[in-house]
Amino acid sequence: MWFTGLPSAGKTTLSRAVAAQLLAADLPVELLDADALRLTISRGLGYSKEDRDENIRRIGYVCGLLARHGVIVLVSAIAPYRNIRAEVRQNLSRFVEVFVNAPLQVCEQRDVKGLYRRARHGEMHGLTGIDAPYEPPEAAEVECHTDLESVEQSAGKVIAFLENHYAEVLLP
Amino acid sequence: MWFTGLPSAGKTTLSRAVAAQLLAADLPVELLDADALRLTISRGLGYSKEDRDENIRRIGYVCGLLARHGVIVLVSAIAPYRNIRAEVRQNLSRFVEVFVNAPLQVCEQRDVKGLYRRARHGEMHGLTGIDAPYEPPEAAEVECHTDLESVEQSAGKVIAFLENHYAEVLLP
Numbered sequence: 463m464w465f466t467g468l469p470s471a472g473k474t475t476l477s478r479a480v481a482a483q484l485l486a487a488d489l490p491v492e493l494l495d496a497d498a499l500r501l502t503i504s505r506g507l508g509y510s511k512e513d514r515d516e517n518i519r520r521i522g523y524v525c526g527l528l529a530r531h532g533v534i535v536l537v538s539a540i541a542p543y544r545n546i547r548a549e550v551r552q553n554l555s556r557f558v559e560v561f562v563n564a565p566l567q568v569c570e571q572r573d574v575k576g577l578y579r580r581a582r583h584g585e586m587h588g589l590t591g592i593d594a595p596y597e598p599p600e601a602a603e604v605e606c607h608t609d610l611e612s613v614e615q616s617a618g619k620v621i622a623f624l625e626n627h628y629a630e631v632l633l634p
Numbered sequence: 635m636w637f638t639g640l641p642s643a644g645k646t647t648l649s650r651a652v653a654a655q656l657l658a659a660d661l662p663v664e665l666l667d668a669d670a671l672r673l674t675i676s677r678g679l680g681y682s683k684e685d686r687d688e689n690i691r692r693i694g695y696v697c698g699l700l701a702r703h704g705v706i707v708l709v710s711a712i713a714p715y716r717n718i719r720a721e722v723r724q725n726l727s728r729f730v731e732v733f734v735n736a737p738l739q740v741c742e743q744r745d746v747k748g749l750y751r752r753a754r755h756g757e758m759h760g761l762t763g764i765d766a767p768y769e770p771p772e773a774a775e776v777e778c779h780t781d782l783e784s785v786e787q788s789a790g791k792v793i794a795f796l797e798n799h800y801a802e803v804l805l806p
Contacts, residue, residue: 490703502695503675505688516677523674524696531662531705 463620464550466541466599467562468591469577470569472608473538476562479617481536489632492528494521496539509588515546522550529554534631542590544597556628560620561602564609566591638713638771639734640763641749642741644780645710648734651789653708661804664700666693668711681760687718694722701726706803714762716769728800732792733774736781738763
């Protein structure tokens with residue numbers, strides 16, 4: 463399950479909430495956070511389109527390894543480009559795109575990591591949503607409006623999708 | 635389980651033979667081949683000590699993800715430096731080092747990928763065993779002499795080690 467969206471849209475919060483519910487049901491879950499992976503399998507990659515795509519491709523590869531062994535993998539990663547999300551989807555037998563959608567203004571107000579502030583002050587460049595593009599999903603399996611829904615409501619939508627489409631995955 | 639040794643020592647052959655036996659016993663197995671991983675999580679890395687270590691570190695990270703979910707991971711990778719093998723060992727709760735040992739002359743005669751020939755003709759540089767170091771394990775859990783043993787014999791030694799030390803892993 464890929465949680466995509468702008469910085470501070472709530473990807474990590476939502477993926478953790480979903481993971482907690484799956485873990486409570488004794489299911490094998492792995493949470494992959496793009497920020498953490500930039501210290502391991504994607505160390506040294508930057509933020510050009512090429513490097514961002516390579517980053518996503520590597521995460522997709524690791525997802526495949528884990529999924530092959532029955533692990534439900536939740537990825538929290540901006541993954542701003544449609545083409546690479548499509549590529550990852552194609553390489554996995556099951557793929558659920560969760561569009562973590564909040565208006566840019568809301569994300570900027572949250573600014574969990576202070577990135578928007580730094581970008582607005584010219585202290586960083588290439589921030590998705592400010593001076594780098596974000597291509598929103600055109601047909602995400604689940605869309606959560608984190609500015610209007612509580613975390614519980616958004617997580618409930620994700621779990622409901624799994625129950626309706628991948629019930630076999632939810633069997634312990 | 636990490637299969638370390640010179641190029642053409644028989645790492646891939648042996649790891650495949652062990653994997654086949656574990657799979658036949660219905661155990662969850664993943665084979666990670668360093669050559670293949672250089673096209674995915676280690677794409678762009680070269681063969682300096684720094685890049686080789688980074689390559690091994692990333693493979694170790696992926697091993698941890700898989701092992702956490704009960705997968706027996708067999709890695710086939712030269713991993714020429716002792717320090718990085720020690721680092722990977724330290725980061726994993728269970729680590730079995732299999733020294734795939736064959737004399738350089740035997741490996742060079744086999745020359746499965748033609749690397750030794752290219753190195754001897756000056757067409758490539760930094761080949762482990764020729765003009766890059768290989769630091770043999772000092773206390774590998776298993777040592778296989780692939781010039782003296784058949785693949786079945788070597789694989790048998792590895793399986794016997796698992797049976798004697800990690801019997802719980804071999805329960806389906």
